[in-house]
Amino acid sequence: MSKQKISKAKSINRTKTFVELIISAVLIAAAVMITKGALDRSSNVGSTSNVQETIPEETVIIEEETDPNKIIFASAPVKTKDKFYGDLILVNNxxxxxxxxxxxxxxxxxxxxxxxxxxxxxxxxxxxxxxxxxxxxxxxxxxxxxxxxxxxxxxxxxxxxxxxxxxxxxxxxxxxxxxxxxxxxxxxxxxxxxxxxxxxxxxxxxxxxxxxxxxxxxxxxxxxxxxxxxxxxxxxxxxxxxxxxxxxxVGIPHAFYMTKNDLCLEEYIDLLRTHPYDGEHLTFTDDQNKNYEVYFYASDDAAETTNVPVPTGRKYDISGNNVDGFIVTVYTDEIVEPGMEHTTEASTEASTETASEESSDAESDSEEVEVIPLT
Ligand SMILES: [Zn+2]
Missing domain, CATH: 3.30.1380.10 (Muramoyl-pentapeptide Carboxypeptidase; domain 2)
Known part of the structure; x- marks a missing residue:
């Protein structure tokens, strides 16, 4: 091989290495973006999801990382028949x-x-x-x-x-x-x-x-x-x-909302159905400046258990509506230790065994909450 040829071969090799480096860098960058996107989607739950889709991706990530108030949801197994109990049940003709x-x-x-x-x-x-x-x-x-x-x-x-x-x-x-x-x-x-x-x-x-x-x-x-x-x-x-x-x-948050918006229970139960877990939650502040987030989750009538999404680290209540599902009330301001989220106050039957410390055993014990955030 002549000197010139060797030099050309080296040059080609260098170019090849350089191209490989660029491809690798692009692939790594793409992988990072995909991972970030996936993380973003997996934690992007609840009422804000519709809003965030319209915001540039960079901004979303920054907000996600710096928003300590973001509520993470987990799944709580509830007996499906408990949809007939709780302080928001609709009983009429x-x-x-x-x-x-x-x-x-x-x-x-x-x-x-x-x-x-x-x-x-x-x-x-x-x-x-x-x-x-x-x-x-x-x-x-x-x-x-x-x-x-x-x-x-x-x-x-x-x-x-x-x-x-x-x-x-x-x-x-x-x-x-x-x-x-x-x-x-x-x-x-x-x-x-x-x-x-x-x-x-x-x-x-x-x-x-x-x-x-x-x-x-x-x-x-x-x-x-x-x-x-x-x-x-x-x-x-x-x-x-x-x-x-x-x-x-019906409980203070709901009595406040129904009274201020002139809704009878029939109308309120219908309204809540338009605020499902995977849609826009109903959020409001009462006249004591307390904040609430409320959403509906349809019962899985074919199964004995319905996995109701519930917040982690925030106090919440679940009530059946006596028709087709559950209503979750999140007491947004009440930050609580894991395992202390659910309150049974004024709720007769709709009960969940939530947030156990041994949540990694969730699969083997249906009474425990899975800690995986829901999408
Ligand atoms: Zn009466």
Whole structure:
């Protein structure tokens, strides 16, 4: 080989090496970008996903890395039948309540004795309500008493067993001689069977109209987690006449949102369905400056368990809607240790065993939360 040829060969070799280097660099850069993109997508969940897709990729990555408030979601296995329980269940003429017969009930008068609340009463000691509903109800009536010095309130309607509802229904039919009662809900279809509802009276004449001083209760009940369930304006939707005396527990965030946006429970449940987990979550701030994020997740009716996405590191609640799925309420401001996220407050049945420390064993134990973020 001549000198010139050797030199040319060397030159070609150098060029080849240089090209290889460039190709390698491009491949590495591409790999890095793909990995970053994948990481971004895997953590890009929840309400912000639609927004972020329109932002240049570089910006997204920076935001992802510097946003300590980003909520990571994990999967919590929930019994699919639990969609029939929880403080957001819709019970009306079309949606039956399936009593477990094991509702966690307390006697209102016994609780009054224990807490020293002697400024309201119930018909007798057999009047019961769900344990977590007693305290907000008692607190509301206590605040009312302190404001107006009025101790006449009687709880004349609270939890009713389906058997008792049956008796009420039959008695009403016998009295009115009609086939269907417009005054008493069919057995299985009364909110009173859930333990989340109660009726007030001013005297023994069932005469509470939420007027005068009592208007304060109807106007402020949302602050305690209650809604006036049946109003004149929503009669065509609820199919129940105006009942200013009937209060229903739904929890503070939801009572706030429903009241401020003038939605009855039927409308609210429909609205939440338009805020699914993989779409835009419903986010709002209440009048105590607390922030919430709420979304719907359809139940997997073909399976015993539905894997509901839940936040990690934030307090949350799950409730069934008694129709087609679950509603997750995230208490955005309440940062909690792993394993402490779920609160069962005022929720009877919809329960999840969440965030175990041994989450790596998630596959072998269906009761534990998988820690893999969901997309
Ligand atoms: Zn009632």
């Amino acid at each position: 079309s949606h039956q309540y399936f009593s477990t017969g094991e509702e966690d009930l307390v006697s209102i008068l016994e609780m009054n004795d224990q807490t020293g609340r002697d400024f309201f009463t119930a018909v007798d000691y057999d009047y019961t309500i769900l344990r977590p509903v007693y305290e907000p109800m008692g607190q509301m009536l206590e605040d009312f008493y302190k404001l107006y010095n009025n101790d006449t309130i009687i709880i004349y309607g609270s939890f009713r067993s389906t058997d008792f509802q049956q008796k009420l229904y039959e008695a009403d039919l016998a009295e009115n001689g009609s086939e269907d009662s417009t005054l008493v809900a069919k057995p299985g279809f009364s909110e009173h069977e859930t333990g989340y509802a109660f009726d007030l009276s001013e005297t023994e004449n069932y005469d509470y109209m939420g007027t005068g001083d009592f208007a304060w209760i109807n106007e402020n009940c949302y602050k305690y987690g209650f809604v006036v369930r049946y109003t004149k304006a929503k009669e065509n939707i609820t199919e129940i006449r105006d009942e200013p005396w009937h209060f229903r527990y």
